[in-house]
Amino acid sequence: MPITIPADLPAYSVLSNEGVMVMSPDHAARQDIRPLRIGLLNLMPKKIQTENQFARLIGATPLQIELSLIRMTEHQTKNTAAEHMEEFYRPFQEIKDQKFDGLIITGAPIEHLAFQEVSYWDELKQVFEWTQTNVHSTFGVCWGGMAMINHFHGITKHSLDQKAFGCFRHLNLQPTSPYLRGFSDDFVIPVSRWTEMSQSDIDNTPGLTTLLGSAGVGPCLVEDPEHRALYIFNHFEYDSDTLKQEYDRDVESGTAINVPVNYYPDDDPSRKPLNRWRSHAHLLYGNWLSEIYQTTPYDVNRIGLETADLRA
Template sequence: MPITLPDTLPAYRALSDEGVMVMAAGRARNQDIRPLRIALLNLMPKKIQTETQFARLIGATPLQIELHLIRMTEHQAKTTNAAHMDEFYRPFADVRDQKYDGLIITGAPIEHLPYSEVTYWDELKQVMDWTQTNVHATFGVCWGGMAMISHFHGVDKHMLGEKAFGCFKHRNLDPTSPYLRGFSDEFVIPVSRWTEIREPEIEAAPGLRTLLGSDQVGPCLVEDPTHRALYIFNHFEYDSDTLKDEYDRDAANGKPVKVPRNYYPDDNPANAPLNRWRSHAHLLYGNWISEVYLTTPFDETLIGQQSTDLRT
């Protein structure tokens, strides 16, 4: 089954051109199926690029999915056309009475700020608490995952001496996890962040379990069954050239930036980067969607009222 998107959303055309199955909303309404309602709280400045990246991953399953785009109520996007935001996004204040099978909270380029100094932090705390009553499963990505693990468990982020930037080898720490079905023992994941979450602090928080980790850049994927959540601190969703775009941007602006590690062939920016994480990206998000499908109530009104653990 395809992912359902408005046929005027840029991601619709981009994914259609890639061969991803997409369906316009009108056609989807004629099918006698309850689609999964997945919301994307998009905190990234490049909204359209981020929409496409996540729609690509959650749309590559046999299930019909409705993707709903959400923004913070008062925060105004500065780098995305206002008409795009008005047409495709709904503020959180307008959807807080809705129920969703899944929610993805993206990263945001505000790592250097204490959470309390983020302009929309108070509302984001409301969103995170709202997931416990109105969302069946939540996936926090990079800064979004760090914000969630801090809010629910007091596990704080720490500044790095230099940016973790490149494609780093990771290990499968829990091969029996349903979220890691089909995963290799080792693989690479794109990383681009100035902060880290430390494994001893995760281990000290009751109920958390690290599923993926790296000897070079630390824990990556953490499961939080009590809050029906996954937290990932790196970027499986990145396109092949996302790290290249970041590197080229900073180099052009005269910022001190190192070549992303283990990304370009021979670590030479003159060479086209190779995508070595795409298959595992589809595995992870496909496994997450499958777990949501297997455990979410058919009656949407029961979302948030059942067991806090997806597996009980």
């Protein structure tokens, strides 16, 4: 089944050319099926690139998805055309009365700031609380996941002496989890961050379960059933060349940066990187959507009123 997005959104033509099933809202309205309503709260500066990455993953399942793009109300992006933001994004304050089957909260390149120093932190806390009444399942990604687990559980992020940068091997710690159906025992995930969450802090917090983790870069995917949430601190959504773009940017600007670990063949930046995480990325987001589909109320207005267990 296709993902429903506006026909003039750049991702529509990008995904169509890649063979991903996409559908315009007019076409979707003619089908007698309720699509899953998924929101993307996009905190990344390169909005279009991030839209493409997540739309690619959630549009690859047999389910019809209606994707809504959301932004913080007062924060103005400097890296995406104002016309694009005006046409395709809605500020949180305009959509907060709506209900969503799922919400993805992206990362943001503001790791150096304490959470309380982020200009939109107060509104983001409103978003976190809003998910408990208006969203069936939330997926916090990288900084977004760190911020959410901090809000609900008080777990703090810790600065790293050196950037965790590259493709790191991870272990499947909970093979029976419905979110990990089809996962290998170990695999690589792109990582790009200056902070980390402590596994001991997570272990000492009742109700949290680490599903994926790495000896090199710590916990990766954490389940929080009480808040109907998943937190992932790494980047399954990355394109094949995303780490290369980050590396080339830092080299060009003179910023000290290591060659991303286990990314280029023979760690040679002159060679084309290989994507070795794509299949697991599709598995994870497909499993997340499958769990939503099986547990969300058919009447979208019942979201928040019915406390369906995602593990039921």
